[in-house]
Amino acid sequence: MRKITAALAAMILITACGGQGSDAGGGEQTRVTLVQGLAGEEFYETMACGAKAKAQELGVALDVQGPQKFDPTLQTPIVNSVTASAPDAMLIAPTDVKAMIAPLTQAKQQGIKIILVDTVVEDDGIGLSRISTDNVKGGAAAAQALSEQIGGKGKVLVISTDPGVSTVDARVKGFEQEIKANHPDIAHLGVQYSHNDVGEASRIVNAALAKDPDLAGVFAANLNSATGAGSALRQAGKLGEVRMVGFDAGPAQVKQLKDGVVQALVAQLPGDIGAKGVEQAVAAVKGQQVTASIPTDATIVTEENVDEPEVQRILYKAGC
Ligand code: T6T
Numbered sequence: 001m002r003k004i005t006a007a008l009a010a011m012i013l014i015t016a017c018g019g020q021g022s023d024a025g026g027g028e029q030t031r032v033t034l035v036q037g038l039a040g041e042e043f044y045e046t047m048a049c050g051a052k053a054k055a056q057e058l059g060v061a062l063d064v065q066g067p068q069k070f071d072p073t074l075q076t077p078i079v080n081s082v083t084a085s086a087p088d089a090m091l092i093a094p095t096d097v098k099a100m101i102a103p104l105t106q107a108k109q110q111g112i113k114i115i116l117v118d119t120v121v122e123d124d125g126i127g128l129s130r131i132s133t134d135n136v137k138g139g140a141a142a143a144q145a146l147s148e149q150i151g152g153k154g155k156v157l158v159i160s161t162d163p164g165v166s167t168v169d170a171r172v173k174g175f176e177q178e179i180k181a182n183h184p185d186i187a188h189l190g191v192q193y194s195h196n197d198v199g200e201a202s203r204i205v206n207a208a209l210a211k212d213p214d215l216a217g218v219f220a221a222n223l224n225s226a227t228g229a230g231s232a233l234r235q236a237g238k239l240g241e242v243r244m245v246g247f248d249a250g251p252a253q254v255k256q257l258k259d260g261v262v263q264a265l266v267a268q269l270p271g272d273i274g275a276k277g278v279e280q281a282v283a284a285v286k287g288q289q290v291t292a293s294i295p296t297d298a299t300i301v302t303e304e305n306v307d308e309p310e311v312q313r314i315l316y317k318a319g320c
Contacts (some may be wrong), residue, residue: 003070005130006258006271007094013040013156015274020189029059029060029061030058030060030061030089030285031060031061031088032060032063032087032088032090032281032282033063033064033087033091034063034064034091034092034117035050035065035066035075036048036065036066036067037067037093037094037118038066038124039066039068040068041195041224041250042223042248042316042317043136043250043315044093044118044270045316045318045319046270046271046317047117047118047270047271047273047277048064048274048320049271049317049319050270050271050273050274051064051091051274051277053275053320054274054275054276054279055278058278058279059251061141062278063087065078065082069196070161070196072095073099074095075100075156076099076100076102079103079104079107083103083106083110084109084111086110088112088114088281088285089115089281089285090113090114090115091115091117091274091277091278092114092116092117092118092279093117094120094294095165096165097119097165097169098164099120101122101126103121104121104126105123105126108125108126113128113281113285114126114127114128114135114286115128115129115280115281116131116134117131117274118131118133118273119167121197127150127284128280128284128292129280129291129292130292130294131276131277132167132295133268133269133273133295133298135168135170135176136170136171137174138170138177138247138266138268139170139173139174139175139177139219141298142247143178143183143219143229144182144247145264145300146217146218146219147179149217149245149263150186152186153216154185154186154214154215154216154217155187155212156187156215156217156218156219157189157190157204157205157208157212157217157218158172158175158191158192158218158219158220159191159192159193159201159204159205159221159228159229160172160193160194160195161193161195161224161225162195162222163193164314168221168222171221171247175219176188177222182221184197184222189208189215192208192227194224194225196222197224198227199228201220201224201225201227201228202231202235203228204232205228205229205232205233205236209232209236209242211239215233216242217242217244218233218242218244218245219244219245220262221276222247222248223247223250223252223253223278225246225250226244226247226248226262226265227253227256229244230253230256230261230262239259239260240260244261244263245253245262245265246264246265246266247265247268248265248266248313248316249265249268250315250318251316251318253265254315257301257302257306258306260303264301264302265301265302266298266301267314267315269296269297269314269319270316272297280294302316
């Protein structure tokens, strides 16, 4: 167990006595902080719900923090302050493969066990466990779904967030590999970056429609990109004419699916990612074996299966 200050020890004691549960072995309560990629966003809120439920089950004190934008310059100070508070473990979704290496190296050097949830950094030495969707496979599945929607031919556009975000980069890679290998009549117009901003994603699609009025399909690589792209298609009166596949399944995306704005969603399991993250953190703190890489499932959600109970169960939530 890591060294803690007297003030912190008093706080932890209060938390433990406050009925949040105590360490199964009757010792000091394990303290874990989850640093989200973006606070308040349904993917990360669902992840926090899974982490909270698991923390409660295991008697772990869990704190959740996150930046107001998916931005390493905003996430870095949060990581630095978490490091200063010296939890036993940190679950983190790094917002950039390079920029987050330095603050996480510092946390690691302080002895904090780091578990990467969703995104990763380029330094393999950071992250005792990495838990995420197989995003390359997810991107390839999105390409297959979009190809099916457009009859295997026509122009397609990809909207991502920013280069350097491991998950969306992997989705784009999987998408492009699949199109290149198996869909010769699809013309890939390239990737444009929305900076994870709904309005920017919308502007990108509007400009693309002006330049290529015969655009056949859009792959939006995450939640905000899909929300913005979908509203642009709606405003342009292109529903049904331009087909769309989006990654993620928050309430707005599910509504777009039901409204015919988007034809397929790739739903991840953020709740499972959070829960597994806490499990790995506890194992690491206890000096038990951790699993270096844990892939979690993704499901293609369409109008046909969206109301099935097992699909309803995996849709993201705004809170728990
Ligand atoms: O797609 C998720 C997440 O996997 C990705 O890393 C960033 O964007 C989301 O949070 C959704 O907006």
